Amino acid sequence: MHKYWGFGLLISSGIEFPELMPASSPHTDVTITIDVIPQIHATTTFSTGRITYYMNDRELVFTVGDIASYYVADGTRIIISPLTTEAEDRFLRMFVLAGAMAGILQQRKQLPLHAAGIVSAGGLTLISGHSGAGKSTTLAGLQERGYRIFTDDVTVLRQLPDDDCVRGIASYPMLKLWEQSLQTLQWNDRSFPVMPGMEKYGIFFHQHFDTQHYPVKKIILLSAGEVSEIQQEKLTGSKAFTHIVQHIYKEVLFRQPATRALCFDTISAVIRQAETHLIRRPADCDPAHLLNTVTALL
Structure with a gap:
């Protein structure tokens, strides 16, 4: 085995x-x-x-x-x-x-969030967004700026016994980038197609992968196509909850009463301990401008 x-x-x-x-x-x-x-x-x-x-x-x-x-x-x-x-x-x-x-x-009874993450100052910043919002491209750009990548696609949220703090755990050491993102970043590694026939490629970072868990300190949500220029809003309370719950990974598996309670309790606890920010960007957006907006929140 x-x-x-x-x-x-x-x-x-x-x-x-x-x-x-x-x-x-x-x-x-x-x-x-x-x-x-x-x-x-x-x-x-x-x-x-x-x-x-x-x-x-x-x-x-x-x-x-x-x-x-x-x-x-x-x-x-x-x-x-x-x-x-x-x-x-x-x-x-x-x-x-x-x-x-x-x-x-x-x-x-653990909650996966469809979110990338970086580690800074002993805490975890999660970056989430629906397909096309720029999550993976932004994460790769942060890596180029010297930030330490924690995970790309999924972060497991877990509350340990006798610990009120919600902590994030990485999924596995691979970035998944579309061809357009590789071209934007001028990266040349296309040796690991995620799926045959799809222009999406895996970029491994096994040597720098961190298996420790960290408290979630910030959540940055990316949204594309709703505005004519980049806008940023700090979310709290029910508004933060409504946005974050949309990013539960494989949400269809978490609709039973017991797991719905798990989702409510975990996300409510995250909101109490972490700042939540929503960044809206136009569909046609300069990746560097979006990257600068995200970096300013870190």
Whole structure:
């Protein structure tokens, strides 16, 4: 078995994950295998485009088109069942990192936020935004300016026992950038396409990856296309909550009463301890101008 660290968990996997951080600990939180998945008694069923989900209190099964089905149970097990011999490992891994690990976190009562992060002054600044808002490009620009990248796509929010502070944990050491972002940044590494046929590429930072957890100090939310010039607003209370809750990662998995309570409690606690800022930018925006606006808040 291959051993990895990811999403704050120690993972033993029957397949290789170059996206994850290698680990040597004998302890295992989650196992990943390729096998036939068991049938479950689903209490909730729904679809989101090409993915169909079946859930009960302790199990999740989801099927991705004609690629593979995934079984997630008890916050400790993932089984991958390819539906075709032609399914590429990269496809299989992608839906583990995107969907199955979100299911693991949901079962463990931990909240993943669709947010990048940087570490400064012993605390964590999260940067979030819907697709096209400029999150990953801004993060890469901050790296060029000397800021320490913590995570790109997902931050796990966790409250430790006897600690009122909500802390952020990184997912895995890879930036994901579109071709346009690579051109803007004048980066040349296109050796790891995230998915065949898609102009999005993984940029690894294993050597600088930080597996520690940090208190969340600031949240910066990016929004594109609503204004003619960059605007910045500090959010508090219910307004901050309304904006942040939109960025729960795989929100469809967090609609059951118990997990809705988890979302409410965790995000409410984050709002109490962290400043929240909303940056609205025009659809056609100079990346350097947006980067300067974000940097001014750090």
